[in-house]
Amino acid sequence: MKAEILALAGDGIGPEIVASAKRVLARVAEKFGHEFVFSDALIGGCAIDATGNPLPAETVAAAHKADAVLLGAVGGDKWDNAPVRPEAALLGIRKELGLYANLRPAKLFPSLAGASSLKDEIVAKGIDLVTVRELTGGIYFGERGYRNGKTGREAFDTECYSEIEIERVARIAFELAEKRRHTVCLVDKANVLTSSKLWRKVVTDINEDYPSVRLDMMYVDNAAMQLALNPSQFDVILTSNMFGDILSDLTAAIVGSIGVMPSASLGATAVGMYEAIHGSAPSLAGLDVANPVGTILSAAMMLRLSFDLADEADAVETAVARTLDAGLGTRDIGGTLGTRALTDEIVARI
Numbered sequence: 363m364k365a366e367i368l369a370l371a372g373d374g375i376g377p378e379i380v381a382s383a384k385r386v387l388a389r390v391a392e393k394f395g396h397e398f399v400f401s402d403a404l405i406g407g408c409a410i411d412a413t414g415n416p417l418p419a420e421t422v423a424a425a426h427k428a429d430a431v432l433l434g435a436v437g438g439d440k441w442d443n444a445p446v447r448p449e450a451a452l453l454g455i456r457k458e459l460g461l462y463a464n465l466r467p468a469k470l471f472p473s474l475a476g477a478s479s480l481k482d483e484i485v486a487k488g489i490d491l492v493t494v495r496e497l498t499g500g501i502y503f504g505e506r507g508y509r510n511g512k513t514g515r516e517a518f519d520t521e522c523y524s525e526i527e528i529e530r531v532a533r534i535a536f537e538l539a540e541k542r543r544h545t546v547c548l549v550d551k552a553n554v555l556t557s558s559k560l561w562r563k564v565v566t567d568i569n570e571d572y573p574s575v576r577l578d579m580m581y582v583d584n585a586a587m588q589l590a591l592n593p594s595q596f597d598v599i600l601t602s603n604m605f606g607d608i609l610s611d612l613t614a615a616i617v618g619s620i621g622v623m624p625s626a627s628l629g630a631t632a633v634g635m636y637e638a639i640h641g642s643a644p645s646l647a648g649l650d651v652a653n654p655v656g657t658i659l660s661a662a663m664m665l666r667l668s669f670d671l672a673d674e675a676d677a678v679e680t681a682v683a684r685t686l687d688a689g690l691g692t693r694d695i696g697g698t699l700g701t702r703a704l705t706d707e708i709v710a711r712i
């Protein structure tokens with residue numbers, strides 16, 4: 363097949379890890395006889411430097427035209443006081459592309475068990491879960507502002523969810539569970555939040571369309587504790603934008619390193635966006651030490667979800683697993699290799 367992939371390398375370690383994922387995709391193209399055409403555009407701090415805007419209109423237009431988007435990372439201390447921060451571009455492009463569902467798989471590679479933050483006996487039960495995080499609604503996009511209150515300055519952010527927003531991401535979670543272990547756990551704060559009560563109603567109704575999937579519900583505070591105590595109980599976690607942001611960092615810690623966690627953002631149009639869940643790590647930029655695995659596994663998700671190339675995705679995931687099993691890795695996972703050398707090892711195993 364032929365596909366056009368827009369690479370948005372961004373800031374910090376972004377260019378290095380995106381270069382790694384491109385090399386992996388080029389190897390897949392060579393081996394399986396596909397043609398991947400790459401183009402690049404600016405996003406984040408580098409876009410602020412070049413154009414004054416973290417999300418230039420040309421970048422949005424290029425993303426709409428592409429078949430899939432591969433994103434590095436955005437942000438850095440350099441732009442902390444910029445009028446519009448680089449992170450705004452990330453939220454902006456998610457919204458522009460209508461990417462309402464963010465899939466964040468957390469799977470324990472046996473070779474990384476030692477890097478998990480959990481005790482051996484908990485890790486031994488296995489961790490293989492996917493957080494399905496709502497990505498274009500809730501408190502990230504609700505009404506917000508500053509005002510003068512009776513006692514001084516006040517600031518507010520609003521969590522608002524419509525039925526449609528809940529329903530469409532719930533369907534993604536149920537469809538995913540049908541292909542996995544048939545369980546969805548809705549994580550919310552329905553003992554306090556009205557919006558969570560609507561989530562419970564809507565998700566319970568949608569569950570009727572997926573009779574083979576069991577729906578559990580858990581308050582987010584308990585879910586955080588359960589993830590730390592007994593993560594093997596989870597299959598698909600369905601949750602709101604902010605709870606998903608928080609819990610997915612926790613799931614990264616329990617599978618060993620935030621450096622190995624991929625993600626896929628899917629939605630209204632055919633264009634999906636793929637990125638590691640970690641940030642731009644400015645202190646590591648340009649040193650050839652960043653872990654490319656999260657972005658490489660994100661590229662595998664692109665092959666599977668945007669291009670329907672399951673064998674090719676398997677080939678990448680297997681190559682990563684074999685490389686890690688061989689004891690190879692970057693520093694964050696106890697290895698000694700640099701970004702490029704680890705990528706060489708993975709490419710050689712495809």
Ligand code: IPM
Binds near residue numbers: 449452453607639
């Ligand atoms: C993530 C990040 C972003 C988010 C930030 C950088 C805006 O933490 O993708 O998890 O909160 O969504």
Ligand code: MG
Binds near residue numbers: 607608611
């Ligand atoms: Mg986050």
